[in-house]
């Protein structure tokens with residue numbers, strides 16, 4: 001079964017200048033355990049698409065299915081990691097990691113144990129009482145990923161999650177994050193305007209192209225390079 005199926009999604013926004021077509025008849029699917037990147041220029045509808053998959057935004061038409069279930073609102077299956085979604089500097093790493101659970105009122109002994117294991121596995125446990133600005137950019141990104149993983153989402157949506165990092169850090173972090181996601185057996189969709197990031201991270205790339213204000217085509221490129 002596919003983890004994600006996007007069927008014929010269109011999205012129109014009403015604005016002062018009239019209607020904006022952000023997405024037009026978009027369809028694709030993502031297999032369980034696959035890491036897909038959606039790449040395209042700024043304004044082509046990537047964030048809109050992720051918001052629709054997450055259930056935060058309802059499309060003008062079309063449907064999204066997660067594991068064969070139609071999306072009608074936000075789902076616990078989804079973990080959402082945003083570029084802006086930085087760690088809070090006034091909270092320790094532990095308190096940051098627990099935040100996703102606190103919001104969901106899901107701070108159980110079991111969840112704390114999961115947080116401990118994730119922090120230990122990915123080399124952050126000894127830093128759990130530090131504050132984010134005492135850690136490197138790569139460590140902070142790992143902590144942000146752990147904060148998402150601790151809620152046990154099956155599908156991770158990453159919206160330009162690494163754009164704020166400098167180039168060298170990004171290269172290292174991309175490899176790091178990819179192997180964590182694979183090791184934890186998650187499905188991931190990364191949207192980015194940076195094709196080199198797609199190439200370095202994804203199992204498969206979907207290109208959203210922009211024709212005057214709207215998406216016209218999706219091309220899929222199967223990567224096979226060993």
Ligand code: ADP
Nearest residue numbers: 013015020022041042043044045046047048049
């Ligand atoms: P991307 O993530 O690829 O940069 P977005 O999904 O943010 O693209 O935006 C796609 C298009 O929809 C853009 O033209 C943008 O200006 C427009 N748009 C996005 N959100 C809104 C909104 N809330 N209201 C009106 N227009 C929007």
Ligand code: ADP
Nearest residue numbers: 092093094095098109112113115116128129130
């Ligand atoms: P707060 O309510 O301010 O988060 P806690 O009593 O939860 O304080 O935590 C106190 C300290 O112990 C924190 O610095 C945190 O890093 C650590 N801590 C709390 N719970 C755990 C836990 N389950 N496993 C490991 N460390 C923990």
